[in-house]
Amino acid sequence: MKIFFKNRPLYETVTKVVHTSLNTPALAKPESERMRPFGMSPCFLAPYLRKSLFAGTVLLSGSLAGWLDRPAHADDLDLLEQQVARIQAEQHELQKALVSVQKQIAAHRTGRGHGGMQARAATGGGSGVAVAQGHATGGLHGLTGLASTQSEEEEGPGLVEPTPVRATRHGRARMVAGADVQPSFSGATDTPEVDSVIGHRAEDVISRLADNNVGPHARETVGAQAAGALGDHGVFHMGPVTLILGGFLDAAAVEENRHTATGTFQYYQDIPFANQARYHTDNFEGSARYSRISLMARGNVDTHSTISGFFEMDFGAGAATTDAYESNSYAFRLRQAYMAYDNSDLNFHFLAGQAWSMLTPGRVGITPRQESLPETIESSMLAGQTWARQLQFRFVKDFFNHRLWTGLSIENSATLYDTTGMTTSSDGQIVMPNGQLATIGSPGTGLTNNALFSNEIAPDIIGKIAWDPHWGHYEVEGILHFPHDRVSTLGHGHNNTAIAGGGGGSMVLPVIPHTMEIRLAGLVGTGIGRYGSVLLPDATLNAQGAPAPLFSAQATAGIVGHPTPKIDVYGFFGMQQAGRSYFNASGSSYGYGNPAYDNTGCMVELSTACTGNTRRVIEATVGAWYRFFKGHYGTVEGGVQLAYTQRSAWVGQGAAPDTSLSALFMDFRYLPFQ
Missing domain, CATH: 2.40.160.10 (Porin)
Incomplete structure (x- = not known):
């Protein structure tokens, strides 16, 4: 069974990727050498890989439908199962190759410094966002750095698509608002880290957490609302803020x-x-x-x-x-107002x-x-x-x-006092049985009410x-x-x-x-x-x-x-x-x-x-x-x-x-x- 692509160069590209991925000696080479024979920049290769994989999956689905419409024979079914297994293996290897390309992109942007496009790895901000909270599951799998997302409307399970990156006025990269939780890779260790994150879609601002199977408040719970959880739809970027x-x-x-x-x-x-x-x-x-x-x-x-x-x-x-009879005009009041500083290098957090x-x-x-x-x-x-x-x-x-x-x-x-049995004046003085005055407070003046x-x-x-x-x-x-x-x-x-x-x-x-x-x-x-x-x-x-x-x-x-x-x-x-x-x-x-x-x-x-x-x-x-x-x-x-x-x-x-x-x-x- 063949998989047909709409253009020859695209087919050759996918063939090379699959061949390279399945070639054991090639896999032993460094990532940069594995990708060089393609003659394409990793930044431009990733979208083609994704589109190729998607196109192949769609055409495979059509071919399978045609096979299934025919009367079933044992030989046909065996051959069909073999073809499906082979295509699934090729998709898996192609997925690995795409991840390798993503890693090169992350390293490439990091190396270019402030002079060009730079992804804000390990900052978790609204520009260069990654999230630490596993929404609705509590797992802390969201990571900072290069982001990837999956579109359920276009792609099958396991297929990824690079998140668009937009250059800012200061020459740094910013993830387009709306990206989901994303994976990334840090240097050559490929070890993900959980870093400070920002309220982005279904996430809240959390500072480096370990997974305890309790997890942060899920957005759907009323507990999160009581604690002051933020929205996931009302996210706006105003420059660096x-x-x-x-x-x-x-x-x-x-x-x-x-x-x-x-x-x-x-x-x-x-x-x-x-x-x-x-x-x-x-x-x-x-x-x-x-x-x-x-x-x-x-x-x-x-x-x-x-x-x-x-x-x-x-x-x-x-x-x-x-x-309570006409206007019900209750007053606007302060619940919380604070600033917080989080340092993910020192693991230090301050709130005032x-x-x-x-x-x-x-x-x-x-x-x-x-x-x-x-x-x-x-x-x-x-x-x-x-x-x-x-x-x-x-x-x-x-x-x-x-x-x-x-x-x-x-x-x-x-201090909340009880003075039952004692004579209390309006200015916070208590007349004691021995005639002395005990002053426990003073009524509010100025911008405070007249409570004690x-x-x-x-x-x-x-x-x-x-x-x-x-x-x-x-x-x-x-x-x-x-x-x-x-x-x-x-x-x-x-x-x-x-x-x-x-x-x-x-x-x-x-x-x-x-x-x-x-x-x-x-x-x-x-x-x-x-x-x-x-x-x-x-x-x-x-x-x-x-x-x-x-x-x-x-x-x-x-x-x-x-x-x-x-x-x-x-x-x-x-x-x-x-x-x-x-x-x-x-x-x-x-x-x-x-x-x-x-x-x-x-x-x-x-x-x-x-x-x-x-x-x-x-x-x-x-x-x-x-x-x-x-x-x-x-x-x-x-x-x-x-x-x-x-x-x-x-x-x-x-x-x-x-x-x-x-x-x-x-x-x-x-x-x-x-």
């Missing part, structure tokens, strides 16, 4: 058996006891206020380092003019700005936008979830081929170690916190500083890699209650007016599954608990969780005899997301979630009251850039 758009339009609602007036953001300590009338009424509330907008700008500093800036905003804040706290559990390395957050619809996520978004200066170093990560983060401190801002003598210091073996992601972490106040009497005073902190960790176990995973996380210590979704207090005051850090414990466990590319399902359990610290003086009770507090009326409607300091909040929830459409126009998805939450108070006079909340969440989202 690449802009990446992200975000979504969100329409969410909740139906619950208590009136909490918090919408889809659950303020867990506001779940009413039975003494309040709203305990006995249902509530429905919906809003589009958690629609989100994000933007990243990124550029390459040199062949080993990149710099990026990330903004993320929504409308979750309530302005003075916000009303407002981002998810480094205490937040992650899923791979210690990298931004890879936080392990629950896929829940409720904006407060989950009781017991460890998180904060705040100013920080983060320093990270990775070792052993990106398997071991160490991080140090200096983060903004904000706590006194802080030092930032929070957070350390983390992350490990990415071949199976799973594991973290251990610790934090130091320094509550601070001043106690004064007329004419003199003194400062007080306590030392608080704690430790914990998290893990992601890929039970079925990229299909089902188990997540576990926890944090325990003193003075760190604000790092949990329930927002339990960090500290109260002792009899002398000094800060008294409260014990704190929080934990989450969950299972997340992706049974099909269109469906995400999840189930989570979370818990957060606070300790107590109290004193009694002059016949009065003070502090947090004092057993002398009156709780006799907590279960009597309209009774005011209910102090009800929260001891523990637990939550169990299940839910699912379904993607209705996904294409060049973006993604449309919907979600539903059932949640049960229980709030328990510290025991006081009468009882240790508890209450509960059942809620049904519904959400509908359009993600134009994913």
